[in-house]
Amino acid sequence: MRFEYAPAPESRDVVDIKPSYGLFVNGEFTEGGGTPFKSVNPADETVLAEIACADEADVDRAVQAARKAFETWSALPGSERAKYLFRIARIVQERARELAVLESLDNGKPIRESRDVDLPLVAAHFFYYAGWADKLKHAGFGPDPRPLGVAGQIIPWNFPLLMLAWKIAPALACGNTVVLKPAETTPLTALAFAEICVQAGLPAGVVNIVTGAGATGAAVAGHADVNKVAFTGSTEVGRLIARSVAGTGKKLTLELGGKAANIVFEDAAIDQAVEGIVTGIFFNQGHVCCAGSRLLVQESIQEELLGALKRRLATLRLGDPLDKNTDIGAINSAEQLARIRTLADAGEQEGADRWSPSCPLPDKGFWFPPTLFTGVAQSHRIAREEIFGPVLSVLTFRTPAEAVEKANNTPYGLSAGVWTEKGSRILWLADKLRAGVVWANTFNRFDPASPFGGYKESGYGREGGRHGLEAYLDV
Numbered sequence: 001m002r003f004e005y006a007p008a009p010e011s012r013d014v015v016d017i018k019p020s021y022g023l024f025v026n027g028e029f030t031e032g033g034g035t036p037f038k039s040v041n042p043a044d045e046t047v048l049a050e051i052a053c054a055d056e057a058d059v060d061r062a063v064q065a066a067r068k069a070f071e072t073w074s075a076l077p078g079s080e081r082a083k084y085l086f087r088i089a090r091i092v093q094e095r096a097r098e099l100a101v102l103e104s105l106d107n108g109k110p111i112r113e114s115r116d117v118d119l120p121l122v123a124a125h126f127f128y129y130a131g132w133a134d135k136l137k138h139a140g141f142g143p144d145p146r147p148l149g150v151a152g153q154i155i156p157w158n159f160p161l162l163m164l165a166w167k168i169a170p171a172l173a174c175g176n177t178v179v180l181k182p183a184e185t186t187p188l189t190a191l192a193f194a195e196i197c198v199q200a201g202l203p204a205g206v207v208n209i210v211t212g213a214g215a216t217g218a219a220v221a222g223h224a225d226v227n228k229v230a231f232t233g234s235t236e237v238g239r240l241i242a243r244s245v246a247g248t249g250k251k252l253t254l255e256l257g258g259k260a261a262n263i264v265f266e267d268a269a270i271d272q273a274v275e276g277i278v279t280g281i282f283f284n285q286g287h288v289c290c291a292g293s294r295l296l297v298q299e300s301i302q303e304e305l306l307g308a309l310k311r312r313l314a315t316l317r318l319g320d321p322l323d324k325n326t327d328i329g330a331i332n333s334a335e336q337l338a339r340i341r342t343l344a345d346a347g348e349q350e351g352a353d354r355w356s357p358s359c360p361l362p363d364k365g366f367w368f369p370p371t372l373f374t375g376v377a378q379s380h381r382i383a384r385e386e387i388f389g390p391v392l393s394v395l396t397f398r399t400p401a402e403a404v405e406k407a408n409n410t411p412y413g414l415s416a417g418v419w420t421e422k423g424s425r426i427l428w429l430a431d432k433l434r435a436g437v438v439w440a441n442t443f444n445r446f447d448p449a450s451p452f453g454g455y456k457e458s459g460y461g462r463e464g465g466r467h468g469l470e471a472y473l474d475v
């Protein structure tokens, strides 16, 4: 007998969403010159709030505020800057429940993930870089590493607050000031973060948040008085930004797309591997640049593994992101849903076999069932292009050399996973795989002390760890 789950929704009373939000410039909320836009709850398509849109003049004001604040912020002893970062980290922890609910409402991700993954990592990131602020001289970048100045930072919608933390924590620790643009579909936690900056008593202008879409992002990256541009998002926009920054002397880091291989050998612990495959591609609806979207399974265990994987997928619960038992939440936007559908349809048209468990989708909102493609050839679009959704392409291999060949046969190189009992094989593969992160017998694990970043079209520069400091220092 199978028991049904009772609904277990997290209360949304802990969040107080205002009807409208302004830009956060020089420590104050102000109006924007562009046409305001709406942020929508992707789980039911209701409007959450109206958001100001920053035009070029607003971005200029924000950069000027950051420039002015840089004089005093960069002159503070590192131990003083650390105090602010520790304070921010503690406020994030205190307000974690509220921020998790807000994130799930605005993004569509399950509360279990925003509560247990995003928010703890956000706080951990601020704690981690707070610890570096007074130790920069010992970070291996020379006896007196200097900050760069004003950092223009543009982030995507898949981990809104976590990407903000990845960008802002190291920038501030190193003595820079920032102008950050959140994604247009998920601005709410960045605006809550602006309130946290006020609450922490952070000097005005050190952090500025400008909301808007691509044009606002382009104004941030293109501003002549920005010294450093940090971008996480699509490879396509990354290319545009690289072009706009080329020859200007601005320092640039890009964290772009991925098409990671998750490689399972015949000696792997199958049940553990199945969990890792599920985490690899269905975590955060597959809206993860390092998602394990290509499963490479050794031919001898293909049948057994796929059987176990399908049984596991049939137990995933899709629905209300605020329900504590939900595994798969809503797709972040109608545009993203359309992109996922197009690529999944292409998979079928090109001859791969599509499978999903029985999975009723809610009537309202943006939803896509967990989907598996078998019989995938390396030339298929679903094996080459980033889908950024809950869609797994399964390919097979016979020998370790073939696994390496297929894993590396992609323009991307952000991450990879290896499942095997043999330590020597893990080390051999880690050396051969052209990927910034290689997980062994696990997947999608993050730690602020561990650097993250890509090879090839997945971008350049590293975020996290000691390496993450380099992107914000004049070295």
Ligand code: ADP
Residues within 6 Å of the ligand: 154, 155, 156, 157, 181, 182, 183, 184, 212, 213, 214, 215, 216, 217, 218, 219, 221, 232, 233, 234, 235, 237, 238, 240, 241
């Ligand atoms: P996705 O395809 O995942 O939506 P994008 O690369 O389009 O990713 O978006 C990532 C971030 O880049 C968002 O904050 C978006 O507003 C911003 N953006 C989009 N176009 C541009 C542009 N031309 N210049 C700068 N930023 C941009």
